[in-house]
Structures are given as structure tokens and as C-alpha cells.
Amino acid sequence: MAAVSELRPRHRDAEIRWPRRQGDGIHIGVNAVTIRPGTLDDWPAATRLFEFAFGHRSSDEVLAAWSGEIGDSMVVATDTGSVVGQTMDLPMTTTVPGGAQLTGRGISLVAVAPTHRRRGLLRAMFTEQHKRIAASGVPLALLTASEASIYGRFGYGAATIESRVRIDRRLAKMHAGVPDPGGVRVVSVAEATELVPAIYERWQALTPGAQVRPKAMLDRYLANADKPGSTPPYAIVHRDGYALFARRTKDNEGIARVFEFRAVTADAHAALWRILLSLDLVTYVEAVQSPEDPLQYMLTDSRLVEVDEREDALWVRIMDVPAALEARTYSADLDVVVEVRDGFLDAGGTFALTVADGKARCVRTEAPAQVSLDLAVLGSLYLGAHRARVLAAAHRLWAKDSETLRVFDLAFQTDRAAEMGWGF
Ligand SMILES: CC(C)(COP(=O)(O)OP(=O)(O)OC[C@H]1O[C@@H](n2cnc3c(N)ncnc32)[C@H](O)[C@@H]1OP(=O)(O)O)[C@@H](O)C(=O)NCCC(=O)NCCS
The missing domain is CATH 3.30.1050.10 (SCP2 sterol-binding domain)
Structure with missing residues (x-):
């Protein structure tokens, strides 16, 4: 691998002739760094780099689910043969206001090795990737951002708002007029895996920003929900909604962390929350909500829905x-x-x-x-x-x-x- 000192310090100083094709690769003038299409052979090195960048280990199921999605979309940066950066994009269909389904590409796996940062590799890979996406004619590109200051320069704007909330379940009471529709069942994860996709699909069709979800990605999600210190996932299902959650104990307090809550109707929303707020041996219920989630107005004490964090989640770049x-x-x-x-x-x-x-x-x-x-x-x-x-x-x-x-x-x-x- 070329020593870092041999690499030009900044792409603007390095007189890069912007990506020009040579054979099947795209070469830029940052010494030996080559930007080229990635293949499945690059996958092990790319996942290692991604895990190194984010400081976590993914399960084999997760890696298998992702490798099935890469197709020919990966772009890698290599230095004397070693992968030092990568990006990829998945096909994605998203609801827009009014209900139309728009095709796009979802950018993922973005990482550059710490030995090669701030030399223009992300910009070079993104340029190649986004030119290809533009040529494909899809109107949108989507991503989630590790840091809010990176992607605005590439035309992406934060397009959703998510709040991580925590509710002291022991104190929560519903206003008298809030219905108690019932109809919720505790189901196994295997049964949830069968029931959830159809409900998700109905919710997705109504909700701007929500993407169609391939089955492999639900499986990946359920596999990944099993965080250290937590139980495996539990599921409660209503005919028009569901909640997936895991439990853990912190400082002797029981916590139910809802990692996916989807309700197609107001009745399903009320019915599911009534069950979540009546979980014995649980002190706090944690969930992710949009700013318009009605829960706080359903409780006699609206302050019980405490916002821990506000996040941007989905970013949109309009391609057309x-x-x-x-x-x-x-x-x-x-x-x-x-x-x-x-x-x-x-x-x-x-x-x-x-x-x-x-x-x-x-x-x-x-x-x-x-x-x-x-x-x-x-x-x-x-x-x-x-x-x-x-x-x-x-x-x-x-x-x-x-x-x-x-x-x-x-x-x-x-x-x-x-x-x-x-x-x-
Ligand atoms: C974020 C990351 C991919 C950037 O890669 P990089 O090759 O250093 O980026 P570049 O040198 O091509 O920088 C491109 C532009 O983004 C800016 N930039 C890069 N990283 C940035 C950051 N973390 N914060 C703010 N700006 C950033 C650069 O200043 C540069 O701006 P300019 O071209 O307008 O002058 C890399 O730092 C990384 O892998 N980080 C850890 C993993 C991660 O966060 N991945 C993103 C997942 S969403």
C-alpha cells in the first residue's frame, strides 16, 4: 500500500482529471488510488472496512442479506489492490405525498479508510455513482447520514424527523375518550415474520418517505434487533398494526425498546399502545416516533412522552x-x-x-x-x-x-x- 505521505493531500490540489475510464476501471490522479466498479470479490474487504468505520460487527445473516442486494452497484476505491473506500446503492421505491410510488436508489455502505480520509475519495466515488444513477433516470436518491454535515454538498437534504422517546409506563393513563379497541395478539417472531409484511405494505403506501421493504431486509432487521444485553424480539399484532420490541434491564429498571411500530388506523395505534403501556415489570417503554404521533395527546400527562433524541433519518437528493x-x-x-x-x-x-x-x-x-x-x-x-x-x-x-x-x-x-x- 502506498504510504499516506505519498498521497496528494487534497483532491483540489492534486489536479485530478475527473473520472476517466480506462478498461473497466475509473482512475483518478490521487497516486495509486483507483476508483472502479466493485464486485462480489470485494465484499469481504468492503464489509470489514464498514465494520471498522462504524465500530460494530454484523451477523452472518445480515452480511448475507446485504451481499444479495449489491448487484453491480458497488463502487470501490483501491490502493495497490486493497479496498480503501466504498459506496453502493440499492433499488428503492418510496411513497411521496399524495401516494405515488417513486423509484430511486438508496445509498449505503459508505466508508473510507482512516488512512485515506479527506483526500477526495468519497467525492470521487460519489461522482461516479451519482452519474450512473442520473443516467438510469430514477428521480430520487436516498440515504441515511452518520453526520449531518457531510451530504448537503452533494444535494441531499434531511427529509424526515424522528424522535426517540421514553415513557414511564407506570404513570401513563389514557384520557377517558381514547378508545380501547382490543384485537391485539402476542405472536411468535415466526408468526410476525408472516403477518408483518402485508401490514407494513399498507402503512408504506400511505406514508410519505416510507420505502417498499424486501423480505430479506425484514429478516435482517429482526436478526439485528437482538442487541447485546437485550432479549430476542417480541411481537404484538393487531389486524391493522404491529409493534416489535425487545426487553432489557438497566439499573434494575425493566425497559421495553420498541424498534418498529406501524399502525395503519387510529384504532390499531390506540390498541397497540394500550398493550405496550400495560407491560408488567417494565418501567420505561422506548420508541421512535414522528413529530405527529398522537400518543402524547392520548395521555392525561403529555410530558410523560420524553424526547431523548431528535434524528433526521431519511435524506433525499432529487435527481430529476x-x-x-x-x-x-x-x-x-x-x-x-x-x-x-x-x-x-x-x-x-x-x-x-x-x-x-x-x-x-x-x-x-x-x-x-x-x-x-x-x-x-x-x-x-x-x-x-x-x-x-x-x-x-x-x-x-x-x-x-x-x-x-x-x-x-x-x-x-x-x-x-x-x-x-x-x-x-
Ligand atoms: C464520511 C467519510 C466517508 C468521508 O470520506 P472522505 O474520503 O474523507 O471524504 P472526501 O475527502 O471525499 O470529502 C468530500 C467532502 O465532504 C467533506 N467531508 C467529508 N467528511 C466529512 C465529515 N465527517 N464532516 C463534514 N464534512 C465532511 C469534505 O470536507 C469534502 O468537502 P468538499 O469536497 O466540499 O471540500 C469518511 O470519513 C468515513 O468513512 N467516515 C466514517 C464512516 C462514515 O461516517 N460513513 C458515512 C456513512 S453515512
């Missing part, structure tokens, strides 16, 4: 602005010219966006912009989780006047909170 904006629905009619800046590839431009009779039309135009924003900001607005007026107050979005901003803000609102379906 007209296709993505025409696919979703809006809460108000619009007739606006939007300038979108893409500092990474060439998805940006100036677009006339009109919404009338429930149908959106988005075409390139030469007309002067009335709203201007980075592609990453449009990604944050796209699923409805973030508000245009708040981003304008943060100086991340410009509108020509307050009426333009008011209508733009209103139009992008949705009637169901965006949520990520599964982590990838």
Missing part, C-alpha cells in the same frame, strides 16, 4: 426535479418560478412549477426566479417534513415577497407526516 415535483401532490394551487442550485451535478436550473386541479406541472423556463434555493433544501421540503417559511427565516430559501413565500410554504405541506420505513 420536474419528475419528482410532478409526482407529488400539493396543499394549494401554485404558479411560481423556482431556481434550484445543484453544486454537485446538473440537476438544477430554473423551473416553472404550476399546480392546478390537483395536478402539478414542472418545466424548465427562462423566466426570472420568484423562489431560489439549493437542491438540498428542496430535498428537505419534498416530503413535507420541513417548512419553506422556516428555511426562509434561516436564509436557506429566498422568495421574492412574503405572499410568494406564504403560498409556496402552504403548497408543500402534507396531511401525513413523512417517515422512513427502514434503515439501510
Whole structure:
């Protein structure tokens, strides 16, 4: 392997001729580092690097589930034959506001060896990968971010909001009017594996941001739920919802950690929470919720839903602005010219966006912009989780006047909170 000192310090200083093809590989001028398509032969080294980067070990089942997904999507960086960086992408279908199902690619396995960081390898791999994704014509690229400061420069915006909450179950009481619909059964994990996919599918079709989930990924999820110190997963199922959880003890307190809760109806939501909040020998129930989860309003003491952490979960990069904006629905009619800046590839431009009779039309135009924003900001607005007026107050979005901003803000609102379906 080339000594680190032999590597050029920064790609901008290194006069890289941006990816040019040589044979089946793509070579850049950072000494011996080669960016090329990955193959299954690279998989063991890639997973080792990923585990090293994140400081955890994945089970054989998880690795097998992932290796089945890589196809020809992996891009690796090698230095004298050793893998020193990688990224891959999975096919992903996602619900957008209004219920349309949009195809995209979900970026995953991103890591660069600590010996090769901050020399432009991620940027070089991402450039190659995203050019391929753009050429495939899918309107969206998705990812989850280890750090919030990395992906905005590549046009990704945080597009969902998740809160990790903790409820002291012993004190929780429901308001008198909250129904007690019943209909919940305790089932084995094997039975849950049979029942969950159909309920998830109905929930996914309703929920902006939620992705179709391949069966192997549910199995992976259940295998991975078994964290050190926790019990194996338990499942409770209603005909319109389910909760998957594990239990552990910390400081003599019993904790039930709900790692997946999906309810298609308000009755299923109430029925499942009534059971979770009546688990004997459990002090705290932990769960992940969207900001619009009704639980806090169902309890006589809303403060019992304590937020431990707020996370961004799903990030969106719009690869094709007209296709993505025409696919979703809006809460108000619009007739606006939007300038979108893409500092990474060439998805940006100036677009006339009109919404009338429930149908959106988005075409390139030469007309002067009335709203201007980075592609990453449009990604944050796209699923409805973030508000245009708040981003304008943060100086991340410009509108020509307050009426333009008011209508733009209103139009992008949705009637169901965006949520990520599964982590990838
Ligand atoms: C994050 C990681 C992949 C970056 O790889 P890298 O090869 O060092 O990144 P690059 O040198 O290509 O940097 C690309 C750009 O991102 C920026 N960047 C990279 N890592 C960053 C970080 N952790 N925080 C903020 N900015 C970051 C660089 O400054 C650079 O900006 P510029 O090109 O606009 O000047 C690498 O540090 C890593 O493997 N980290 C641990 C695992 C991880 O977090 N993976 C991401 C999973 S979502």
C-alpha cells in the first residue's frame, strides 16, 4: 500500500482529471488510488472496512442479506489492490405525498479508510455513482447520514424527523375518550415474520418517505434487533398494526425498546399502545416516533412522552426535479418560478412549477426566479417534513415577497407526516 505521505493531500490540489475510464476501471490522479466498479470479490474487504468505520460487527445473516442486494452497484476505491473506500446503492421505491410510488436508489455502505480520509475519495466515488444513477433516470436518491454535515454538498437534504422517546409506563393513563379497541395478539417472531409484511405494505403506501421493504431486509432487521444485553424480539399484532420490541434491564429498571411500530388506523395505534403501556415489570417503554404521533395527546400527562433524541433519518437528493415535483401532490394551487442550485451535478436550473386541479406541472423556463434555493433544501421540503417559511427565516430559501413565500410554504405541506420505513 502506498504510504499516506505519498498521497496528494487534497483532491483540489492534486489536479485530478475527473473520472476517466480506462478498461473497466475509473482512475483518478490521487497516486495509486483507483476508483472502479466493485464486485462480489470485494465484499469481504468492503464489509470489514464498514465494520471498522462504524465500530460494530454484523451477523452472518445480515452480511448475507446485504451481499444479495449489491448487484453491480458497488463502487470501490483501491490502493495497490486493497479496498480503501466504498459506496453502493440499492433499488428503492418510496411513497411521496399524495401516494405515488417513486423509484430511486438508496445509498449505503459508505466508508473510507482512516488512512485515506479527506483526500477526495468519497467525492470521487460519489461522482461516479451519482452519474450512473442520473443516467438510469430514477428521480430520487436516498440515504441515511452518520453526520449531518457531510451530504448537503452533494444535494441531499434531511427529509424526515424522528424522535426517540421514553415513557414511564407506570404513570401513563389514557384520557377517558381514547378508545380501547382490543384485537391485539402476542405472536411468535415466526408468526410476525408472516403477518408483518402485508401490514407494513399498507402503512408504506400511505406514508410519505416510507420505502417498499424486501423480505430479506425484514429478516435482517429482526436478526439485528437482538442487541447485546437485550432479549430476542417480541411481537404484538393487531389486524391493522404491529409493534416489535425487545426487553432489557438497566439499573434494575425493566425497559421495553420498541424498534418498529406501524399502525395503519387510529384504532390499531390506540390498541397497540394500550398493550405496550400495560407491560408488567417494565418501567420505561422506548420508541421512535414522528413529530405527529398522537400518543402524547392520548395521555392525561403529555410530558410523560420524553424526547431523548431528535434524528433526521431519511435524506433525499432529487435527481430529476420536474419528475419528482410532478409526482407529488400539493396543499394549494401554485404558479411560481423556482431556481434550484445543484453544486454537485446538473440537476438544477430554473423551473416553472404550476399546480392546478390537483395536478402539478414542472418545466424548465427562462423566466426570472420568484423562489431560489439549493437542491438540498428542496430535498428537505419534498416530503413535507420541513417548512419553506422556516428555511426562509434561516436564509436557506429566498422568495421574492412574503405572499410568494406564504403560498409556496402552504403548497408543500402534507396531511401525513413523512417517515422512513427502514434503515439501510
Ligand atoms: C464520511 C467519510 C466517508 C468521508 O470520506 P472522505 O474520503 O474523507 O471524504 P472526501 O475527502 O471525499 O470529502 C468530500 C467532502 O465532504 C467533506 N467531508 C467529508 N467528511 C466529512 C465529515 N465527517 N464532516 C463534514 N464534512 C465532511 C469534505 O470536507 C469534502 O468537502 P468538499 O469536497 O466540499 O471540500 C469518511 O470519513 C468515513 O468513512 N467516515 C466514517 C464512516 C462514515 O461516517 N460513513 C458515512 C456513512 S453515512
